[in-house]
Amino acid sequence: MQKKAALEKLSRLRGALGDALKELETTLEVAFERSALVKGNVYELARKCGKPTCACAEGQLHRSMVLSWSHQGKTRLMTIPPEKLDRLRSGSEQYLRYRGARARVTEMCKRILKLLDQIEKLRRKKP
Template identity: 25%
Template sequence: MRPRSHLPDPERRARSRLTQILHDQPFLCGSLVPMQRTCGKPGCKCTRGELHPGLYLALRVGGKRKMIHVPQTMEQAVRQWVANYQEAWHLMEQISEFCLKRFFVKKEQLRGKRP
């Protein structure tokens, strides 16, 4: 494999940031969903319609969609983990676009070499 120094600067920066996220930061492949629920306790205000607010992590586990409650004490960390995943996904899309451009250039070069 050729050294990264031959890559365009934007692609090199995207690859560097992606590596940093994947190696140094936790990430979660999911999205955050605010929901209001009842607790089930008789006499609670939620039985009268004042539902309890909560944050849930929506993700796929074993091919099935799950909704996992996020405790308030973990909310900030989980938000960052989901943001890290979204940034990594965006960077992979950018890198893929650079690779696709190189693919088309090489494809055209091969066409020019045909007899």
């Protein structure tokens, strides 16, 4: 009876391992895409220029699209020309998808290793 229960558990673990591998394969598809990755976030920045007679001194702030990213521990900003906005926004979104997939792969690999350890424990025999 104990052997039958162990075989059933082994079968469930193998099924879970197969499911985890399929999920891993699906998650890794983002790594095979060819689109460019742009580290950072694209957003609209509104600020005052500092001239006392400018309209921004009364609330009409100057607006521009910027790319913000971290480099060597410091946040960097780059004003984005209108002709590059779509490309940089798309690249930034792709980068976020890629990093999210990378984080999920890390968790999946931990889960797969745990399943492999459990399978080994059930299959291992004393010498």
